[in-house]
Amino acid sequence: SVIHAQQAHDFKGLGSPAGHEQIAGWNIDVFPDGTGLPDGQGTVALGEKVYKTQCMSCHGVNLEGGLGPKLVGGQGSLASDKPVKTIGSYWPYATTIFDYVRRSMPFQSPQSLSNEDVYSVTAYLLSKNNIVPADTTLDAKSLAAVKMPNRDNFYVDDRPDTKNERCMADCLKK
Amino acid sequence: SVIHAQQAHDFKGLGSPAGHEQIAGWNIDVFPDGTGLPDGQGTVALGEKVYKTQCMSCHGVNLEGGLGPKLVGGQGSLASDKPVKTIGSYWPYATTIFDYVRRSMPFQSPQSLSNEDVYSVTAYLLSKNNIVPADTTLDAKSLAAVKMPNRDNFYVDDRPDTKNERCMADCLKK
Amino acid sequence: ALAADPTKEAAADAAANLPPNVPKWTRSLGSPTASPYGKPSAFEKKAIRNMYPGLKEPMSAYSTSPLQELDGTITPNGLFYERHHAGVPQIDPAEHRLMLHGLVERPLVFTMDEIRQFPCVSPIYFLECSGNPSFLPPYGKTAAEVAGLVSCAQWTGVPLKTLLEHAGLKKEAKWIVAEGADGAAMTRSIPIEKCLDDVLVVYSQNGERLRPEQGYPIRLFVPGFEGNMSIKWLRRLHVTDQPGYTREETGKYTDLMADGRARKFSFVMECKSLITQPSGTHKLTRKGTHEIRGIAWSGHGKITAVDISTDGGNTWKAATLQEPVISKALTAFRFLFDWNGEEQVIMSRAVDETGYVQPTLDQLIEARGKVSFYHNNAIQPWKIATTGEVTNGRV
Amino acid sequence: ALAADPTKEAAADAAANLPPNVPKWTRSLGSPTASPYGKPSAFEKKAIRNMYPGLKEPMSAYSTSPLQELDGTITPNGLFYERHHAGVPQIDPAEHRLMLHGLVERPLVFTMDEIRQFPCVSPIYFLECSGNPSFLPPYGKTAAEVAGLVSCAQWTGVPLKTLLEHAGLKKEAKWIVAEGADGAAMTRSIPIEKCLDDVLVVYSQNGERLRPEQGYPIRLFVPGFEGNMSIKWLRRLHVTDQPGYTREETGKYTDLMADGRARKFSFVMECKSLITQPSGTHKLTRKGTHEIRGIAWSGHGKITAVDISTDGGNTWKAATLQEPVISKALTAFRFLFDWNGEEQVIMSRAVDETGYVQPTLDQLIEARGKVSFYHNNAIQPWKIATTGEVTNGRV
Numbered sequence A, B: 001s002v003i004h005a006q007q008a009h010d011f012k013g014l015g016s017p018a019g020h021e022q023i024a025g026w027n028i029d030v031f032p033d034g035t036g037l038p039d040g041q042g043t044v045a046l047g048e049k050v051y052k053t054q055c056m057s058c059h060g061v062n063l064e065g066g067l068g069p070k071l072v073g074g075q076g077s078l079a080s081d082k083p084v085k086t087i088g089s090y091w092p093y094a095t096t097i098f099d100y101v102r103r104s105m106p107f108q109s110p111q112s113l114s115n116e117d118v119y120s121v122t123a124y125l126l127s128k129n130n131i132v133p134a135d136t137t138l139d140a141k142s143l144a145a146v147k148m149p150n151r152d153n154f155y156v157d158d159r160p161d162t163k164n165e166r167c168m169a170d171c172l173k174k
Numbered sequence C, D: 001a002l003a004a005d006p007t008k009e010a011a012a013d014a015a016a017n018l019p020p021n022v023p024k025w026t027r028s029l030g031s032p033t034a035s036p037y038g039k040p041s042a043f044e045k046k047a048i049r050n051m052y053p054g055l056k057e058p059m060s061a062y063s064t065s066p067l068q069e070l071d072g073t074i075t076p077n078g079l080f081y082e083r084h085h086a087g088v089p090q091i092d093p094a095e096h097r098l099m100l101h102g103l104v105e106r107p108l109v110f111t112m113d114e115i116r117q118f119p120c121v122s123p124i125y126f127l128e129c130s131g132n133p134s135f136l137p138p139y140g141k142t143a144a145e146v147a148g149l150v151s152c153a154q155w156t157g158v159p160l161k162t163l164l165e166h167a168g169l170k171k172e173a174k175w176i177v178a179e180g181a182d183g184a185a186m187t188r189s190i191p192i193e194k195c196l197d198d199v200l201v202v203y204s205q206n207g208e209r210l211r212p213e214q215g216y217p218i219r220l221f222v223p224g225f226e227g228n229m230s231i232k233w234l235r236r237l238h239v240t241d242q243p244g245y246t247r248e249e250t251g252k253y254t255d256l257m258a259d260g261r262a263r264k265f266s267f268v269m270e271c272k273s274l275i276t277q278p279s280g281t282h283k284l285t286r287k288g289t290h291e292i293r294g295i296a297w298s299g300h301g302k303i304t305a306v307d308i309s310t311d312g313g314n315t316w317k318a319a320t321l322q323e324p325v326i327s328k329a330l331t332a333f334r335f336l337f338d339w340n341g342e343e344q345v346i347m348s349r350a351v352d353e354t355g356y357v358q359p360t361l362d363q364l365i366e367a368r369g370k371v372s373f374y375h376n377n378a379i380q381p382w383k384i385a386t387t388g389e390v391t392n393g394r395v
């Protein structure tokens, strides 16, 4: 075959169309505006059960941590000399808790929780961090509406932030 | 310490002097002019014994080869369509046989032969190739004096020797 | 004659292989040709990966490349650093897929064979974890412990831009959320401009297919950006108009400043250098000239200079760089200095093509406070004692 | 529901990992972090070294790098080609020595620690055996069988010139006879001008110490010259005023011409290229655009162009070269062509910085006859059948 320098290249055969069902099965991304949150809901009460049976062994009976990180505390500590970063004190969006727990927890059996369980344990974690009341029923709408204490405290990287000079002599005196 | 750009570098401590005995133990290089050949001598007769006990199992009772290459034959065949390259037909220097046998044969126990054995089996191989008489006693002087049949038939690489062009079109018609 | 004394016997055994004696390995046949896949000499015991100091749990963990044992700029695949969140999955490439969906005209699912059929490139790039190292003590003993979460290889793969054009990028596209297929299913959001620049979907590492530890069968590769974004075991690319604000770009990989606010989207691994020889646990055994060797790199492009100080940072001189210098890859540097047995502190300082000069730790802390944790590209001092022993100059 | 039919069951098992299902490796933890030395995926069964076709005796033998499985220009250490004469010795580096003697002011014996202390360099160079491949049939099925005795790595070591200056070179010096420490104690004579140019005493290969198969703990490295001269397990350098005319430069590695005379000292590996994808045993599975990929190299310096023909050599077009192009190293090339299901023959042709153009096999035979055996750098054709199957175009 003759080689045409200007001919459009034909990689048409590469890749199969991704069907809606295929995408739905794999796309578990949840965004701060609630995009991606599934149908369903959960309660703090059910979440406490989920936590005790599936999370406590690693995250502690009082969410104090263990094999896994601490899941409460630290609010108001971020500007101190000993900041404590937890989902409650540091994370900007509650939707991230849902997203993260659904895709990767429990640690040893990820993606095994039902949507109801994820809503529930998320509600439980938020309530233990005093971010939602203990009688909360959480669904897509109410989860997206949660405002985390640290939401407004992030700003886009503004480095470079050092101005070292390429000093060659007598540098320690400067 | 201050870095002096022009200061001679001092790697003096690296390496220990190589003493004469150390060099003598390791330097087994033999050159065509006989440099490196050790004291001693050998005979075709002794060489035949060495061959039969230490070489024949790989190079054949008639030097026809086996696990190891053929060690006779091919003289006069080099310009033909089926050239046979052996120590006798192709190698330019007899000293190379001594050098090679001493450093690497027998194959499984190299550097185990005495100088007398190496002179002897070299003499034997040369005699089987009709390059020296069967009653030869070989020593440094006589070995360096052997003129191999193919000695004058080598010349220094004169490549490049092709002139392909970077033809881009209609190349098969040219 | 061998004595009954084991020390003398060991010495005699050793001397048996030294000139004028012909060593035993010169008087015998060795191992057969054509081992299907070679491995290092059994005598090389120090060149191994180690768990980062202090870590115990092996599924969410990191291991260091033994930088003080390595030369040049290419990291051999078996010693490439690791950072995992759910261990290393063993993925069957025939059953692995890459899904590309969201703001594209044609959402697609690719097999690994299909990915290989697109036009590819083979650049050399470094990969560095953003937490390399932490700002706080204890400070590492070796170069590996100090900054061993960096490695460099020749990567082969298809530009992400090519795949996006193939799927047809919608004009509203602003980000891509990339996801891995391990048990963490980790996601990061990559700006679309970067995706259309030099991001790759990679399948080979130093010539052979990716190692499981580096993401077999495919990974994302985001040159010059923090390693976490180069999603391993890549299985999904979700083209979006907003970032995901996933856990790895909120709870982690954000930089807490002195005032309690935090930087987000701190992507670039800034200009950095490290002396690897001599470095912690090495020992100079003679007075005289020695060659200082190390590596430098910048996520902003090429290294343009590396300066060395052998007097604790008071005077500096330019080192020689190994050519060719490659953008966003490790660059090797060399510098000769004379050691006369005195105690001294040596360090390197890199400059990149933007003119940025590698800072001191004090300068970083001045700018950021003490708890920002990530992006520590500080100048690293090594102390040479009068014994010749080398230790971390930062205590 | 799984049927009792094993085919259906296998298909169902496979489908269990495909979208919309979440694969099992995404729902579980993987292998632990920090394996001390990683290895390739168990699913990579084809990327292995093989004994050169037809060889049985494993001590004096050669093995091929699986070029058709590799990408880019760096050969991973475990798949580097081999050529041995007495198997692979397992040398204790503490007991290994390098002796430098002959026409030097100060004959010396070096330990391996001492060799590492000299100033070093880390260039990238190819290494190729001169018999890669033979001129005569049978012709290989794969790229490895055709020309797999070539590999490329980043080598670190001390310039031989540095060691010669350290020992003090006498003015009568014209050659160096270099010897290895394996059971073959192989020697080659290297001209002093080359030794003072770019010859190295090397100890590292792609960052880590030399592999035993590549000469651990040190080897000579003679850039651009036939691989046999890069003596492995280097133990002695004898500076002389005459060449040794050793077995490897008389009985072997001399090129028998049609008239019965033979070229000696044919050192340089001339300009050469090889398409590795698609190549023998590969199969194109769709009509449309495909990327031809391969490698090119020259012992005379840099590759300046690689042209591709997809019509059996009648028309040619320039391929794209992977930057940076490095002197005496492999260069990767790429070329897009459209396959519409026809039978066709593809090939590559390289040009190096001297202007020399890679020849055809006919041109080589015209110049040398049929029995010169070594230095076969001929253009290599691959035939694509209507089935998409690729075979050696030379029969």
Ligand SMILES: [Ca+2]
Pocket (backbone or CB within 6 Å): A012, A013, A014, A015, A016
């Ligand atoms: Ca398709």
Ligand SMILES: [Ca+2]
Pocket (backbone or CB within 6 Å): A111, D022
């Ligand atoms: Ca699910």
Ligand SMILES: [Ca+2]
Pocket (backbone or CB within 6 Å): B012, B013, B014, B015, B016
């Ligand atoms: Ca000394």
Ligand SMILES: [Ca+2]
Pocket (backbone or CB within 6 Å): B111, C022
């Ligand atoms: Ca001896």
Ligand SMILES: [Ca+2]
Pocket (backbone or CB within 6 Å): A078, A079, A080, A081, C257, C258, C259, C260, C369
């Ligand atoms: Ca503060």
Ligand SMILES: [Ca+2]
Pocket (backbone or CB within 6 Å): B078, B079, B080, B081, D257, D258, D259, D260, D369
């Ligand atoms: Ca003829």
Ligand SMILES: [Co+2]
Pocket (backbone or CB within 6 Å): C130, C226, C253, C254, C265, C266, C267, C268, C374, C375
């Ligand atoms: Co960052």
Ligand SMILES: [Co+2]
Pocket (backbone or CB within 6 Å): D130, D226, D253, D254, D265, D266, D267, D268, D374, D375
């Ligand atoms: Co040659």
